[in-house]
Amino acid sequence: xxxxxxxxxxxxxxxxxxxxxxxxxxxxxxxxxxxxxxxxxxxxxxxxxxxxxxxxxxxxxxxxxx
Amino acid sequence: xxxxxxxxxxxxxxxxxxxxxxxxxxxxxxxxxxxxxxxxxxxxxxxxxxxxxxxxxxxxxxxxxxxxxxxxxxxxxxxxxxxxxxxxxxxxxxxxxxxxxxxxxxxxxxxxxxxxxxxxxxxxxxxxxxxxxxxxxxxxx
Numbered sequence: 001x002x003x004x005x006x007x008x009x010x011x012x013x014x015x016x017x018x019x020x021x022x023x024x025x026x027x028x029x030x031x032x033x034x035x036x037x038x039x040x041x042x043x044x045x046x047x048x049x050x051x052x053x054x055x056x057x058x059x060x061x062x063x064x065x066x
Numbered sequence: 067x068x069x070x071x072x073x074x075x076x077x078x079x080x081x082x083x084x085x086x087x088x089x090x091x092x093x094x095x096x097x098x099x100x101x102x103x104x105x106x107x108x109x110x111x112x113x114x115x116x117x118x119x120x121x122x123x124x125x126x127x128x129x130x131x132x133x134x135x136x137x138x139x140x141x142x143x144x145x146x147x148x149x150x151x152x153x154x155x156x157x158x159x160x161x162x163x164x165x166x167x168x169x170x171x172x173x174x175x176x177x178x179x180x181x182x183x184x185x186x187x188x189x190x191x192x193x194x195x196x197x198x199x200x201x202x203x204x205x206x207x
Contacts, residue, residue, distance in 0.1 A: 024128065025128040025129065025130060026128050026130060026131065026204070028130060028205075028206035029128055029129070029130030029131075029206075031203045031206055032130060032206050036132055036207075037204070037205045038133070038205050040129070041129050044129060
């Protein structure tokens with residue numbers, strides 16, 4: 001699953017550690033989501049989308065089912 | 067959620083190292099060098115420390131680390147269990163084939179039990195830590 005997380009985080013001038021602290025996960029978790037090595041839970045996806053004030057489907061892209 | 071729940075890197079490894087040392091000391095007691103009441107107390111202490119540590123750490127582990135622990139315990143723990151049992155059977159058969167009287171190692175039931183537990187838990191814990199480290203290295207970069 002691809003995400004726009006890295007771009008959005010840069011636009012909001014947030015580090016991985018900053019973003020992780022805001023939603024209660026480790027910096028490594030944010031890095032793993034950004035690189036597509038770890039798929040976040042639905043709850044975590046909602047928390048991430050809420051930080052950037054956008055729908056989940058705008059933040060994540062399930063390309064393999066396109 | 068707050069930043070207090072973020073995993074502090076390395077703390078779990080130090081915890082397991084400390085537990086391993088404590089368990090080794092408990093097993094040394096169990097081999098008969100101290101009275102059984104002391105060895106029993108040592109094992110109870112290790113169990114208590116492990117339980118308290120698990121409760122204390124439980125609320126600080128995020129879903130990424132939880133996924134790592136689940137994966138590592140499933141595969142590393144299972145592999146350690148299978149390897150421990152396999153090694154025990156193989157050692158017994160190989161010893162018999164070489165004419166070694168392995169029964170003398172099990173004549174002391176407490177010592178035999180402690181040795182078997184040490185072998186199984188040691189292998190499970192060791193392979194769990196290896197798989198955990200590999201998972202985190204692959205996923206977190």
